Amino acid sequence: MPKKKVRKPLVIQDEKILQTLAILQGSQKIPLEEWKRILLEIDDRVISSGTMQQLRNALPPTDTLKKLQDLAGNKFNEMPEGEQVFAATLASIKGLPARLDSMIFMLEFDKTLSDLKPTISAVIEACDEVRMSNGFKMFLEMVLLVGNYMGHSSKTYKDIFGFEMSVLKKLSGTKDVNNSESLLHYLVSCMSTEANGLYANFPKDEFLHVDKASRVNADEVAKGVNALKNALNKVIFMQS
Known part of the structure; x- marks a missing residue:
């Protein structure tokens, strides 16, 4: 043979x-x-x-x-x-590489979108919760009030009408004279008495998506969104 x-x-x-x-x-x-x-x-x-x-x-x-x-x-x-x-x-x-890229994008679109959507939705929901939270607004007012009160220990101090959010990270590190409680402890105690304690548990009651959103890798999400946009632009260009 x-x-x-x-x-x-x-x-x-x-x-x-x-x-x-x-x-x-x-x-x-x-x-x-x-x-x-x-x-x-x-x-x-x-x-x-x-x-x-x-x-x-x-x-x-x-x-x-x-x-x-x-x-x-x-x-x-x-x-x-x-x-x-x-x-x-x-x-x-004609234009085979771009055509293959477009086909892969179209076939993977639903999966790519389903991977991105939950994380993006969690961040959007968390932002809305923080922005609309009555408890958080009250807490910020207390921080401003206490900050101005403490500032008056200096004769040259003038009242402020706002502060950067980074100040909140310092509350737990600001201790009393006995170094037993922090300023954050005091503010939490105040929240339990203001408005009959209505907003004492506002982080738990109103921030339902904040914990999940805090674990989102912003760089990875941005990378995924940009890749999606670039691929979509290629498809649009190929169809034009």
Whole structure:
């Protein structure tokens, strides 16, 4: 029985890329021309984002695709399976890298959005809770009142009408003369008597999402949102 002739690559010399493409072609069991239709019509019914990502990772440079397209006319049958995938289905598709990126984005959109939405929603809810909290407003008024009262120990002190929020972090470190209680302890005690103690537990009663929001990595969320925006802009540009 004659041995099957091994077809050597004509353009793509990277064995890993050729192997990836051959495995991809074999595992999907999709005819070569069907690949082209899927990519042109952005048909997500028969192909997954993972497959698209594999294809994108194996995509050679544009000039290599051009060489494959030029050789496909008379040397297609001499190409190994991996090169045939590109030559027959991908090389002729205009703007292929951007198209693949757009397809991956569209296929992953729901998952990406579902990953971002809970954290963003928690931050928005927490901001609204802090902004609308009557208990927090009362607490801030007390901080301002006590701060002005303490300031009058100096003859040159003048009343202030506001303060930076960073001051709140210093309340627990401001101790009484016996170093037994902090200014924060005193303010909490005052909250239990003001307004009949209505807002004594305002952090627990009104800040329902603050704890969750405090654990959100703002840099990671911003990175995810920016990536989403950039990918969306690419899709819009491709459609224009």
